[in-house]
Amino acid sequence: MLELLGLDAEAEAVYRLMLVNHHWGVAELARRLSFREPTVRAALERLADLRLLHRSRADADLRPVDPKVGLRDLLSKQESELQRKKRDFDRCEAALTSLLGEYSDLYTGSVQRYAEQLIGIDAVQERIQELAASATTECLTFNPGGAQSEASLNASKPLDRDVIARGVRMRTVYLDSVRNDAVTNDYAVWLTELGGEVGTVPSLPLRMLLIDREIALVPVDPENTRKGAVQLTGPGPVAGLVALFDRVWAAAVPLGTGPERDERGLTRQEQELLRLLSSGLTDAAAGKQLGLSLRTVRRMMADLMERLEARSRFEAGLRAGQRGWL
Incomplete structure (x- = not known):
């Protein structure tokens, strides 16, 4: 003591x-x-x-x-x-x-300093406007999170119009889940008519903006983008993120195209759901990754179990593996 x-x-x-x-x-x-x-x-x-x-x-x-x-x-x-x-x-x-x-x-x-942290959503939005205004060749974007709000999409239209009007190539990747959202689809049609390009994939690793393949903006916390972002200008990190975008874009399907099914009758979203659940994610976590509600995830899983003729999740996993679905 x-x-x-x-x-x-x-x-x-x-x-x-x-x-x-x-x-x-x-x-x-x-x-x-x-x-x-x-x-x-x-x-x-x-x-x-x-x-x-x-x-x-x-x-x-x-x-x-x-x-x-x-x-x-x-x-x-x-x-x-x-x-x-x-x-x-x-x-x-x-x-x-x-x-x-x-x-x-x-x-x-x-x-040379290659990273700058931006605190709060207001600082991030202000920087996005500055970067978009300075773009000369490309604006590349990952937009996870599912359907976008109408207010958010309408607010981005003036900036999108200005960027494309200056001859800057704009490519945006959304989740496949936005195909069921009329607001996001209308925006995608509007953007493609201006000259932008929109594709979808089952899941995305993070939210990201790339400007002219020289500047990257990524969230400080991918789980809570309102905390802020980090702007990267280092050649190494930016090159890695550019390669990631190119790889995802190559697999993206234009939003105007219907969902494709493979030879087993699975959509890419169903394949990704099976992969996420087999890796140990809960229904809620998998739904967040895919931009789907918990109810939709469970409905999709019930449909998959019926097609697999499985009476439990465990049996469904076994049958999916046996059929080469995983």
């Missing part, structure tokens, strides 16, 4: 017992505390060093100092030591601040 004052557990126990009876010697203290005698002697030496024991003039016995005096004195010493350390820390902090101020210009001049 009193370790901060320099007292270990053995010394504290000996001191407490001596306050009750200071006439007990080493042997009696050891017996009462179930300590070995060398342990008691070491504790007595420690207490003497801390000036919690003193020798009386009348005899040679060690007597405990009144704790109101002895412990208060130890506390004062600790306080003085903390104040000394605080002064040392303040001097160190001042020296560090001076050093950083002296060399920061040299450091930032020799190392």
